[in-house]
Amino acid sequence: MNQVVLIGRLTKAPELKYTTEEKAVCNFTLAVDRPSGNEREKRADFIRIQAWGRLAESCAKYLSKGKQVAVAGSIRTGSYQNRNGDTVYTTEVCAGNVQFLGSRKDSENGSEKPRPMQDTKAEEAFPAGFEALDEDEIPF
Numbered sequence: 001m002n003q004v005v006l007i008g009r010l011t012k013a014p015e016l017k018y019t020t021e022e023k024a025v026c027n028f029t030l031a032v033d034r035p036s037g038n039e040r041e042k043r044a045d046f047i048r049i050q051a052w053g054r055l056a057e058s059c060a061k062y063l064s065k066g067k068q069v070a071v072a073g074s075i076r077t078g079s080y081q082n083r084n085g086d087t088v089y090t091t092e093v094c095a096g097n098v099q100f101l102g103s104r105k106d107s108e109n110g111s112e113k114p115r116p117m118q119d120t121k122a123e124e125a126f127p128a129g130f131e132a133l134d135e136d137e138i139p140f
Helices: 053-064 104-108
Strands: 004-010 015-018 024-033 043-052 068-081 087-101
Touching: 004 043, 004 087, 015 053, 024 053, 043 053, 043 068, 053 087
Parallel strands: 043 087
Antiparallel strands: 004 024, 004 068, 015 024, 024 043, 068 087
16 A cells, blocks of 8 residues: 655745646645654654646645645655766655645735635636645644
8 A cells, every 4th residue: 555644834836847748747845744752853854746637737826835735645756867877766745635724814814715616616626635624624
């Protein structure tokens, strides 16, 4: 089984590109807190995320630096040769589901909160699995 669920904040704005076959791909990095025994010593992992298709386009449109999101997907590994001829190994999460997290305070402070799917026009609608959550709906 290859499944991962992460909650973190975007380290910078997502990057949207299109393949030669015109398929959308969006890349972004999440800073995910790493638990430690010492509260004063906070650590984070920086995990690369990749989304495809309509999900990629929605991520590029609605996400921005600092936004908190939950990502569910699978781990993908790969490798390539760098300029020096060394093999570089890569690990990233291929997102199947991305959900906004955050509080109502974010929208009150000027951050625009996306509307739920049923309240939007078809061309503005989030794809399945991409929805906003209110602070009261977060299960922890």
